[in-house]
Amino acid sequence: MSDTKTLYAAFAGHISDVLDRLEAAGxxxxxxxxxAITVEPPRDASHGDLATNAAMVxxxxxxxxxxxLAEALVAELSKLPQVTSAEIAGPGFINLRLTPETWIDELRAIARLGADYGRSNLGGGTTVNIEYVSANPTGPMHMGHCRGAVVGDALATLLEYSGHKVIREYYxxxxxxxxxxxxxxxxxRYREALGExxxxxxxxxxxxxxxxPVGQQLAAEFGDRYVTAPETEWLVPFREKAVAAMLVMIKQDLALLGIHHDLFSSEAExxxxxxxxxxxxxxxxxDLVYDGVLEAPKGKTPEDWEPVALPLFRSTKFGDDQDRPIKKSNGAxxxxxxxxxxxxxxxxxxDALVDIWGADHAGTVKRIKAAVAAMTGADGKATPFEVKLVQMVQLLRNGEPVKMSKRSGNxxxxxxxxxxxxxDVVRFTMLTRKPEAQMDFDFAKVVEASKDNPVFYVQYGNARVHSTLRKAAAEGFAPSDADLELLGEEELELIKLAAQFxxxxxxxxxxxxxHRVAFFLGDLAAGFHAYWNVGNDRPEKRFIVAQNGQVTGARLFLASQIGQLVRNGLALLGVEAVEEM
Structure with missing residues (x-):
């Protein structure tokens, strides 16, 4: 990867240099x-191209x-050749306007870096363990597992792209x-396979x-040895064989989504x-575990309830509402x-842990975070640990709930x-909403060819780029960065959007x-399609202007880089970019 800094990182560096000079001057x-210093687009685009909160912080x-302080910063930032104006807004925010050449240079950076535009060393090689899916090994994967699987896998790829080492783990x-x-x-099923x-x-x-088929495999291996045998003789071997078969099935199901874990950790082991x-x-x-008696259940006490001394973790010390047992009364x-x-x-x-859990586990988040903080923080520095909760997905077909699968049973x-x-449709759709928000997955809508379907809208953007390039090649035109200064304000706005990647x-x-990547791709596709539509009303704004090869080459170069960013973003989501639709 080139060591060229992208635009926002470069300006963060410029601001840091100015602050260094102000420190040196006393x-x-x-x-x-x-x-906490940020460099970002202003909330209102009319205020400029970049904004920083450095003076406020x-x-x-x-x-x-x-x-x-903002005045001192503005005085220095105004000297940068890329800056046309630096202004103070409100109590001390700084807004910068940049030269068109600065944005054109960034467009060239996209072309130069290609698939690495957006890659960084943010993580510095730190290792993050991401545990996701971890469905009970009792059957095939169902759509209740799907969303967490996609979120976890996309997060793993995102962190790798950002300079982390990642362990993908399934518990x-x-x-x-x-x-x-x-x-x-x-x-x-074993008895059934033997003719019962x-x-x-x-x-x-x-x-x-x-x-x-699991019953058939057991029948082939054991014959009729366990047909009438007591459960104590066959429970353990049948459990081991069945779990192994379920894991094979689960791995095959996950592979359909392009998901592969590095590590499968067994609770039994x-x-x-x-x-x-x-x-x-x-x-x-x-002194974080002690033997104590749990409070009686709230409300009417069950007749069979007895106060029993259990080993309890002091989770109230970490904000939980009661201490939690780590063992049952039977010793398990x-x-x-x-x-x-x-x-x-x-x-x-x-170096850090991330768990992707279903929202039904929300009640246990506080206590497990407390336990991890307790066990890893003996030296005063606990291992960072986050739990990301994922809401269930409701399956619909044309707005009606989907019937259950015969194969799975329920x-x-x-x-x-x-x-x-x-x-690709499944993966992208799972990332079109924040994971903590409820989601409807309508079989009809997710394959709909309309701008209301974000999967189609983004994929169509890349397909439209390739269609344009094919048509241009047939007419003798090709992308060129020789005349990018011919790009106008509307094209620069598209570059400014792309440069945020x-x-x-x-x-x-x-x-x-x-999911932020999916949201960005939606915005980028919307910007690209909007520019395309301008050309429908104003022929001189089309990507291919037959009578002007220089403008055509510049616009095709712009289109090529938009396509590159769509592909970069989709790759982070584990989605293949289509070139024809």
Missing amino acids: ELPAGLNRA LAKPAGKNPRQ VNDAGAQVDVLARSAHV AVGEIPEGLYPGDYLV LQAAGKPEEAEKWLRSQ WTYFGADLAYHYQKAQSA FVTLADVVEEVGK PRLVEAAAVAREP
Whole structure:
């Protein structure tokens, strides 16, 4: 990658240089924290091209009046050859206007950097563990898992592009009661494979047809050995075989979305290795786990409730409303107890942790964050840990709820959805809203060829670029940067929008919000289509102006770089850019 700084980063550097000079001159105290200084487009485009809050951020710690400091900054920034004017707005914001040549240089930077335009070393090589999907290994993936899978995978790619090392991890919950239910369900299908008429699958077991081949495999391996054997003889081997088969299925389903994890961590193996006991021992040494009795359930107390002493984590010390048990009364680990040990293990090989969870787990966020802070913060510096909550997706067809899948028994499989509308439509659609917002996925709307469908609108932008380039080539024209000074104000506005991509990518990485990339692509596509439509009314504004090869070459060069940015953004989302529609 070239070491050329993109425009916003370059101006952040210019502002930093000015502040260095002011410090050297004694006009600013040394060592001020500059982390909150931003360079961004003004909220109102009429105010200029760039805005910075540097004077507002530094004035108070420097003991200066914000406007006075802004005047000193403006005096220096005005000397930059790229700046046509620097003005103070309000209490001390600074607005800059740039020369057209500055924006044209940025257009050339897009061409020069290509797929690396937007890539950065923001992460500095730090390792981030992202755990996502982690569905119970009891059946095929369904659309309830899809959104978190896409968000996690896109975030992983975004962070890699921003200079982080990423571990993509899937936590296999193979130690709970649900995998015993899976084993019992597989045993029914095993007996069925051996010729027994099992009838309706008993209530409480998994009814889906996906377990039929698992039963057949068990029958082929074990014969009739376990048909009448007591459960104690076959439960463990059937559980292990069934979980292994489910993981193969889950990996195949995720591959349909282009998702591949680096690591599959087993809860059962974690417990077998004694990791929860190690965590409990350490927490007790810090007086963060103690033996106590839980409060009686609120409301009417159940008749069978008895006060039982349990090992409790002091989660109230970290803002939770009550201390939480890490073990059950029968000695088994609670989900929370196993989970805190798992997170402690993850933190040993990562600088930061991110979990992508379904919104139904919102109630446990505070306590697991408290546990991670407690276990990793012994040296006073806890491992950064974030939980991103993802709302469920409602499946519709022309506004009506979608019927369940026969294969799964009680849900719509991810494989069925991908087969119908395609991987790219599914992935992009999952990122068209903030993950914490409810989402409707309407099979009819997500494939609709209209500007109301963001998937189509963005893809059509890239296809339109390629169509234009093909048509131009047939007429003897090609993109050229020889006469970019012929680009007018309308073209420059498109460049200004495109130039925001690198700062947008960095902001999305810092916030752990890959949907921001999808939002940007929507804005970029809208800007490109709007410019295209100007040419419908004003022929002299078309990309191909037959009587003016210089203008045509410049506009084709602009179109090519818009296409490049669409491809860069889609690649971050794991979506292929189409060239024809």
